[in-house]
Amino acid sequence: MTNLGERSDGNGGGARRSTAGTGVRTPSEPVPAQRARPLPGPPVATPLVIETRGLTKRYGTRAAVDDVDLHVAEGDRYGFLGPNGSGKTTMVRMLLGLVFATRGEIRVLGHEVPREVHQVLPRIGAMVEGPAAYGHLSGRANLDLLDASGPGPRAGRRRRVGEAMERVGLGGVDRRPVRTYSLGMRQRLGLAGALLSRPDLLILDEPTNGLDPHGIREIRELLIELNHEGTTVFLSSHLLAEIEALCTRVGVVDRGRLVLEEPLDAVRRRTGRVVLTTPDADRAAAALGGALVDRTPEGALIVTPADGDGAAGLARHLVGAGVRIDALEPETVSLEDVVVRITGPGSDRA
Amino acid sequence: MMVVELRKLFRRPRTWVTIGLLCLLPAIVAVFLASTRIAPPPGQGAAFLSAVLESGSLYPAAALALVLPIFLPVAVAVIAGDTVAGESGAGTLRYLLVRPVGRTKLLLAKLVSVVAFVVATVAAVAGSSYVVGVTLFGAGDPVAVVNAIPQISGPGGGGSSSSAGGSGGGSAASAPSAGGSASAADPAEPAPAAPGAPSIGTPGADTGSPTQLDPTEARERAADSVASLSGDPLSPADLALRLLGAMAYITISMLGVGAIALFLSTVTASSLGATLGALAALITSQVLVTLDAAASVTPYLPTRYWLAWIDFFRDPIFLRDIRAGLIVQAAYVVILMLAAWANFTTKDVAQ
Numbered sequence: 001m002t003n004l005g006e007r008s009d010g011n012g013g014g015a016r017r018s019t020a021g022t023g024v025r026t027p028s029e030p031v032p033a034q035r036a037r038p039l040p041g042p043p044v045a046t047p048l049v050i051e052t053r054g055l056t057k058r059y060g061t062r063a064a065v066d067d068v069d070l071h072v073a074e075g076d077r078y079g080f081l082g083p084n085g086s087g088k089t090t091m092v093r094m095l096l097g098l099v100f101a102t103r104g105e106i107r108v109l110g111h112e113v114p115r116e117v118h119q120v121l122p123r124i125g126a127m128v129e130g131p132a133a134y135g136h137l138s139g140r141a142n143l144d145l146l147d148a149s150g151p152g153p154r155a156g157r158r159r160r161v162g163e164a165m166e167r168v169g170l171g172g173v174d175r176r177p178v179r180t181y182s183l184g185m186r187q188r189l190g191l192a193g194a195l196l197s198r199p200d201l202l203i204l205d206e207p208t209n210g211l212d213p214h215g216i217r218e219i220r221e222l223l224i225e226l227n228h229e230g231t232t233v234f235l236s237s238h239l240l241a242e243i244e245a246l247c248t249r250v251g252v253v254d255r256g257r258l259v260l261e262e263p264l265d266a267v268r269r270r271t272g273r274v275v276l277t278t279p280d281a282d283r284a285a286a287a288l289g290g291a292l293v294d295r296t297p298e299g300a301l302i303v304t305p306a307d308g309d310g311a312a313g314l315a316r317h318l319v320g321a322g323v324r325i326d327a328l329e330p331e332t333v334s335l336e337d338v339v340v341r342i343t344g345p346g347s348d349r350a
Numbered sequence: 351m352m353v354v355e356l357r358k359l360f361r362r363p364r365t366w367v368t369i370g371l372l373c374l375l376p377a378i379v380a381v382f383l384a385s386t387r388i389a390p391p392p393g394q395g396a397a398f399l400s401a402v403l404e405s406g407s408l409y410p411a412a413a414l415a416l417v418l419p420i421f422l423p424v425a426v427a428v429i430a431g432d433t434v435a436g437e438s439g440a441g442t443l444r445y446l447l448v449r450p451v452g453r454t455k456l457l458l459a460k461l462v463s464v465v466a467f468v469v470a471t472v473a474a475v476a477g478s479s480y481v482v483g484v485t486l487f488g489a490g491d492p493v494a495v496v497n498a499i500p501q502i503s504g505p506g507g508g509g510s511s512s513s514a515g516g517s518g519g520g521s522a523a524s525a526p527s528a529g530g531s532a533s534a535a536d537p538a539e540p541a542p543a544a545p546g547a548p549s550i551g552t553p554g555a556d557t558g559s560p561t562q563l564d565p566t567e568a569r570e571r572a573a574d575s576v577a578s579l580s581g582d583p584l585s586p587a588d589l590a591l592r593l594l595g596a597m598a599y600i601t602i603s604m605l606g607v608g609a610i611a612l613f614l615s616t617v618t619a620s621s622l623g624a625t626l627g628a629l630a631a632l633i634t635s636q637v638l639v640t641l642d643a644a645a646s647v648t649p650y651l652p653t654r655y656w657l658a659w660i661d662f663f664r665d666p667i668f669l670r671d672i673r674a675g676l677i678v679q680a681a682y683v684v685i686l687m688l689a690a691w692a693n694f695t696t697k698d699v700a701q
Contacts, residue, residue: 090700096448099698121450128448132441136363148354150449193445 046073048107049201049232050095055104057090064090066256067104072234072249077227079247079264080236081335083343087256088236089129092205095234096126109201122151125199127207131190135179139170139189142178146193164192169218183210191219195226202226204235208242220246240336244268250335254343267338270330274311276301276318277327287321302331351451355459356466359429368425369471373478375421376413380479384486398663402483405490407586409483410476410593411663414600417475418656423632426604429467430611431625433460434694438619438701453695457616461687464608468601476597592667596659599672603659606652606679607632609686616694619701649674652682 050072057065065087072078082088093099095108097117106113109120133142143161148154165171168188178186187210194202202223208216223246227233237243243250243264250267252260260267273293277300278284284301285292291314294302305314311328318325359365379399383389389400398412434457437443446456584592611628618624635651638644648654655675661668 093444093698093700096444097450098444098447099700100696118450118452121448124448126445126448128444130441132445134358134440134442137361141361145354145358146445146449148357149351149446149451190445 046075047110048072049074049076049109050078050234051107052095053105055091055094055106056102057087057094057099058102063256065094065101068253068256068258070251070258071261072232074232075227075230076249077223077233077247078235079243079250080234080253081240081243081250081339082236082238082253084238086253086343088238088253089205091253092126092128092203092236095203096124096128097121098128122197123200124203125194125197125201126203126205127190127194128203128205130206130209131186131193133178133186133189133193136177138175139173139178139181139185139192140165140175142189143192143196147196150197152197160196164195167195167222168192169215184212184215187211188215188219191222200231202231202233202235204233206237206239207235208237208239216242240339244335252339252342259342260338264335267335268332270332272304273331274303274305274314275327275329275331276303276314276325278318278323278325280323283321284318284323287318287323351455351459352462355463359463359467360470365429365467368428369474372417372421372425372471372475376409376416376475376479377482379412379416380409380482380486402487404487406483406485406487407480407489407589409487410480411596412483413475413479414472414596414659418600418603418659422471422475422600422604423607424629425471426464426468426607427611427625427628427632428621430460430464430608431615431623431628432621433464433612434615435619435621435624436615438699439621441701443701444699447699454691457612457687457691457694460612460615461608464612465601465605468604468608472597472601472604476593592662595667596662599659599662599675602676602679603656606682609683609690610652613686613690613693616690616697650678650681652678654678 048071050070052068052070055065055068055070056063068087068091070091080088080091090099094101095106095113097114100114108117109123111117111120113120133139134145137145140161143164144157147157147160152160162171165173168191170185170188170192173185178189181189187207191204191207194204204223207223208219211219220242223233223235233246235243235247247264250260250262250264251258276284281295281299281301285295288301288303291303291305292301293304296302303314305311311330315325315328380402383399383403387403389403391400398408398415402409402412434443437446447453607628610631611624614624614627615621618627632653635653639648639651639654655671655678658671658675661672
C-alpha cells in the first residue's frame with residue numbers, strides 16, 4: 001500500500017511502535033472541522049488558503065471524495081496523505097476547477113471555486129498527476145508556451161522561464177526535446193511550470209515521483225525554501241516519508257473521507273513509553289517485571305517506566321540488574337502507525 | 351492564446367509532413383501526366399486533369415480536385431481531432447487550464463488553429479501545384495471556363511431550385527432537367543456562349559432516372575463536364591480570382607469536417623477516436639448523398655456541396671450551390687462549436 005522509504009523520526013532499531021488512541025478517528029466517524037470558520041471567513045490571524053465544506057465527488061454511485069472538510073492555513077506545508085485510489089487526485093483537481101464537485105463548497109485564496117477560479121488560478125502553481133509537456137519541444141520552449149498561454153505579460157518571459165528552470169535544477173539543460181528527458185527531468189520541468197507565475201499557493205500532486213533520493217531531497221529543500229518565502233504548499237502523496245520530512249500539517253484521506261487533519265507534531269507525539277534495545281533481553285524482561293509492555297519481533301522491549309522516573313531511572317534500574325543497554329529512547333507514534341491503523345488497504349488491492 | 355495555438359500547430363513536425371504529403375500527390379500525378387501526355391478522356395478522371403495539358407496554370411485547380419475527396423478531409427480530421435483530445439491524452443490540457451486558460455477561449459483558439467491549418471494546406475497545395483504545373487506543362491493560355499451550367503434538378507437547397515438545363519448551352523441534350531422549368535430563381539443566368547459545346551455527360555446521362563436526376567449524379571456529371579473545357583482564354587487576373595474563390599470555398603468546405611472532429615475531440619480523450627468519428631460522419635454523408643432514398647436530407651449533408659467550387663470556373667460564375675454550400679458549412683460549424691462548447695465547459699478534466 002504505502003512506500004515507506006526511510007524513516008526520518010530517528011526512532012530506529014526496528015522498534016515497533018504502538019499507538020495511543022486519542023486524537024485519531026476511525027474512518028466511519030464524522031470528522032469535525034478542526035478550525036471551523038464560517039465560509040466566507042472573517043479576516044483572522046492565519047487565514048485559510050484552502051477551505052472545503054462537505055466536498056463530495058461521485059462517479060456513479062462510488063464517492064471518490066466523500067464529505068471532506070479541508071483546512072489549509074496560510075504558511076502551511078500541508079501534506080495530503082492517503083493510499084492509492086483514496087481520492088487525493090480528484091480532490092486536487094476539484095481545488096483547481098478541473099473537476100466539478102457533486103456537492104459541497106470550495107474556497108481557495110478567498111475565492112469560490114469553480115465559480116471564481118480564474119481569479120485564483122494565476123496565484124496558484126500546480127502539478128497534477130505527473131508532469132506533461134510537448135515532447136517535440138525543448139523544456140524551455142515548453143515553459144515559454146505555458147507562460148504565453150497564461151494571462152501574464154509578455155515582458156520578462158525569458159527571464160521568468162530562465163529563473164524557473166534554474167530553481168528546479170534545469171538551468172544547464174540544452175535544447176534537446178522533452179521526449180528525451182528522464183522521468184526525473186520531466187518532474188523538475190513540471191515543477192518549473194508550477195513556479196513560473198511565482199505562486200502564493202503551490203498545489204502539488206505526488207511531486208517527487210520518479211526522482212532519485214538526491215532529487216527528492218533537492219525538491220524538498222526547494223519547497224521548504226519557497227515556504228519560508230511565503231508560499232503555502234499543499235502536497236498530496238502516498239509517500240509517508242516525504243510528508244513526514246516536509247510537512248507541518250497533515251491530512252489523511254481514506255476511501256474518499258478525510259479521517260485525520262492535525263499538525264504533524266500532534267500526530268507524532270510521544271507515547272510516554274520507552275523503547276529499549278539490549279543484547280540481554282531476557283534478563284531485562286525479568287528485571288522489568290510488570291513494566292514490560294511488549295516485545296517487538298526484532299527483540300526490542302517496550303517499557304512503561306514508573307511515574308516520574310522516565311528513561312533515566314529506567315536505565316539506572318537496568319544497569320543495576322546487570323542488563324547491558326544498546327539504546328533507550330522515548331517511543332513516539334509515527335505517522336505510518338497512525339495511517340496504517342486508521343486507513344484501510346489501498347483501493348488498488350484486489 | 352491564438353498565437354500560442356498557432357505556434358503549437360506550426361512548430362509541430364507532423365503539420366508539415368501532412369502538408370508535404372498533400373502537395374506530393376498532385377506532383378506525382380503531374381509527373382505521370384507530363385511524361386506520358388495521356389490525359390484522361392473528357393468526362394473521366396478528376397476535374398481539370400485533361401485541361402492542364404494545355405495550360406499548367408490550371409494545375410492548382412486540378413490538384414485541389416485531386417486532394418479534395420479524401421486526403422484533405424482526412425488531414426483536417428486528423429488535425430482537428432487531435433486539438434483537444436491530443437492535449438487531454440498528453441496531459442497538457444490540465445496544465446493549460448490551470449495556467450489559466452479559459453475553456454471557451456481554448457476552444458476558440460483551437461478552432462482558429464484548425465482554420466489556419468486548412469488555409470495553409472489549401473494554399474500550399476495550390477501554390478506548389480502551380481509551380482509544378484507551369485514547370486511541367488508550361489503556362490499556356492488557360493481555357494478554364496466551363497461552359498455548362500451544372501445539370502441539377504430535383505430537390506435543391508430550398509426545393510425551388512431546378513436549375514433548368516435549358517440555361518446550359520453546352521448541356522448534354524438528354525439532360526433530364528425536370529421539365530426544364532427555368533425557374534425564376536435563377537433567371538439571370540445567361541446561356542453562355544458555347545462554341546465548342548462538347549458532348550459531355552453522356553456516360554451518366556443514361557443511367558439517371560429519366561424524370562429526375564439525383565443531385566449527386568448531376569453534380570458528378572457537372573464535375574465531369576469540367577474536364578472538357580473550351581472558351582476564351584482567361585486573363586491571368588481572372589484565373590487568379592477564380593482560383594482564390596475556389597480555394598476559399600474549399601477551405602470553408604473543410605470547416606464542417608473540422609467542426610465535427612473538434613466536437614468529437616472534446617468528447618473523447620482519444621484523438622484517433624475523434625478523427626475516425628469525423629471520417630465516419632463524412633463517409634455516411636457521402637453514402638447518403640448518393641442515395642436517392644435519402645433525398646430529403648441530402649441538402650443538409652456536409653459533403654453535399656463540396657464540389658460546388660468548380661462553379662467558380664464557369665462563365666459566369668454559378669453562385670447558387672456555392673451559396674448553399676457556404677450556408678451548410680456555416681450551420682455545421684456554428685452548431686457543432688456550440689455543442690463542443692457546451693460539452694467542454696461542463697466537463698470534468700480527469701485526464
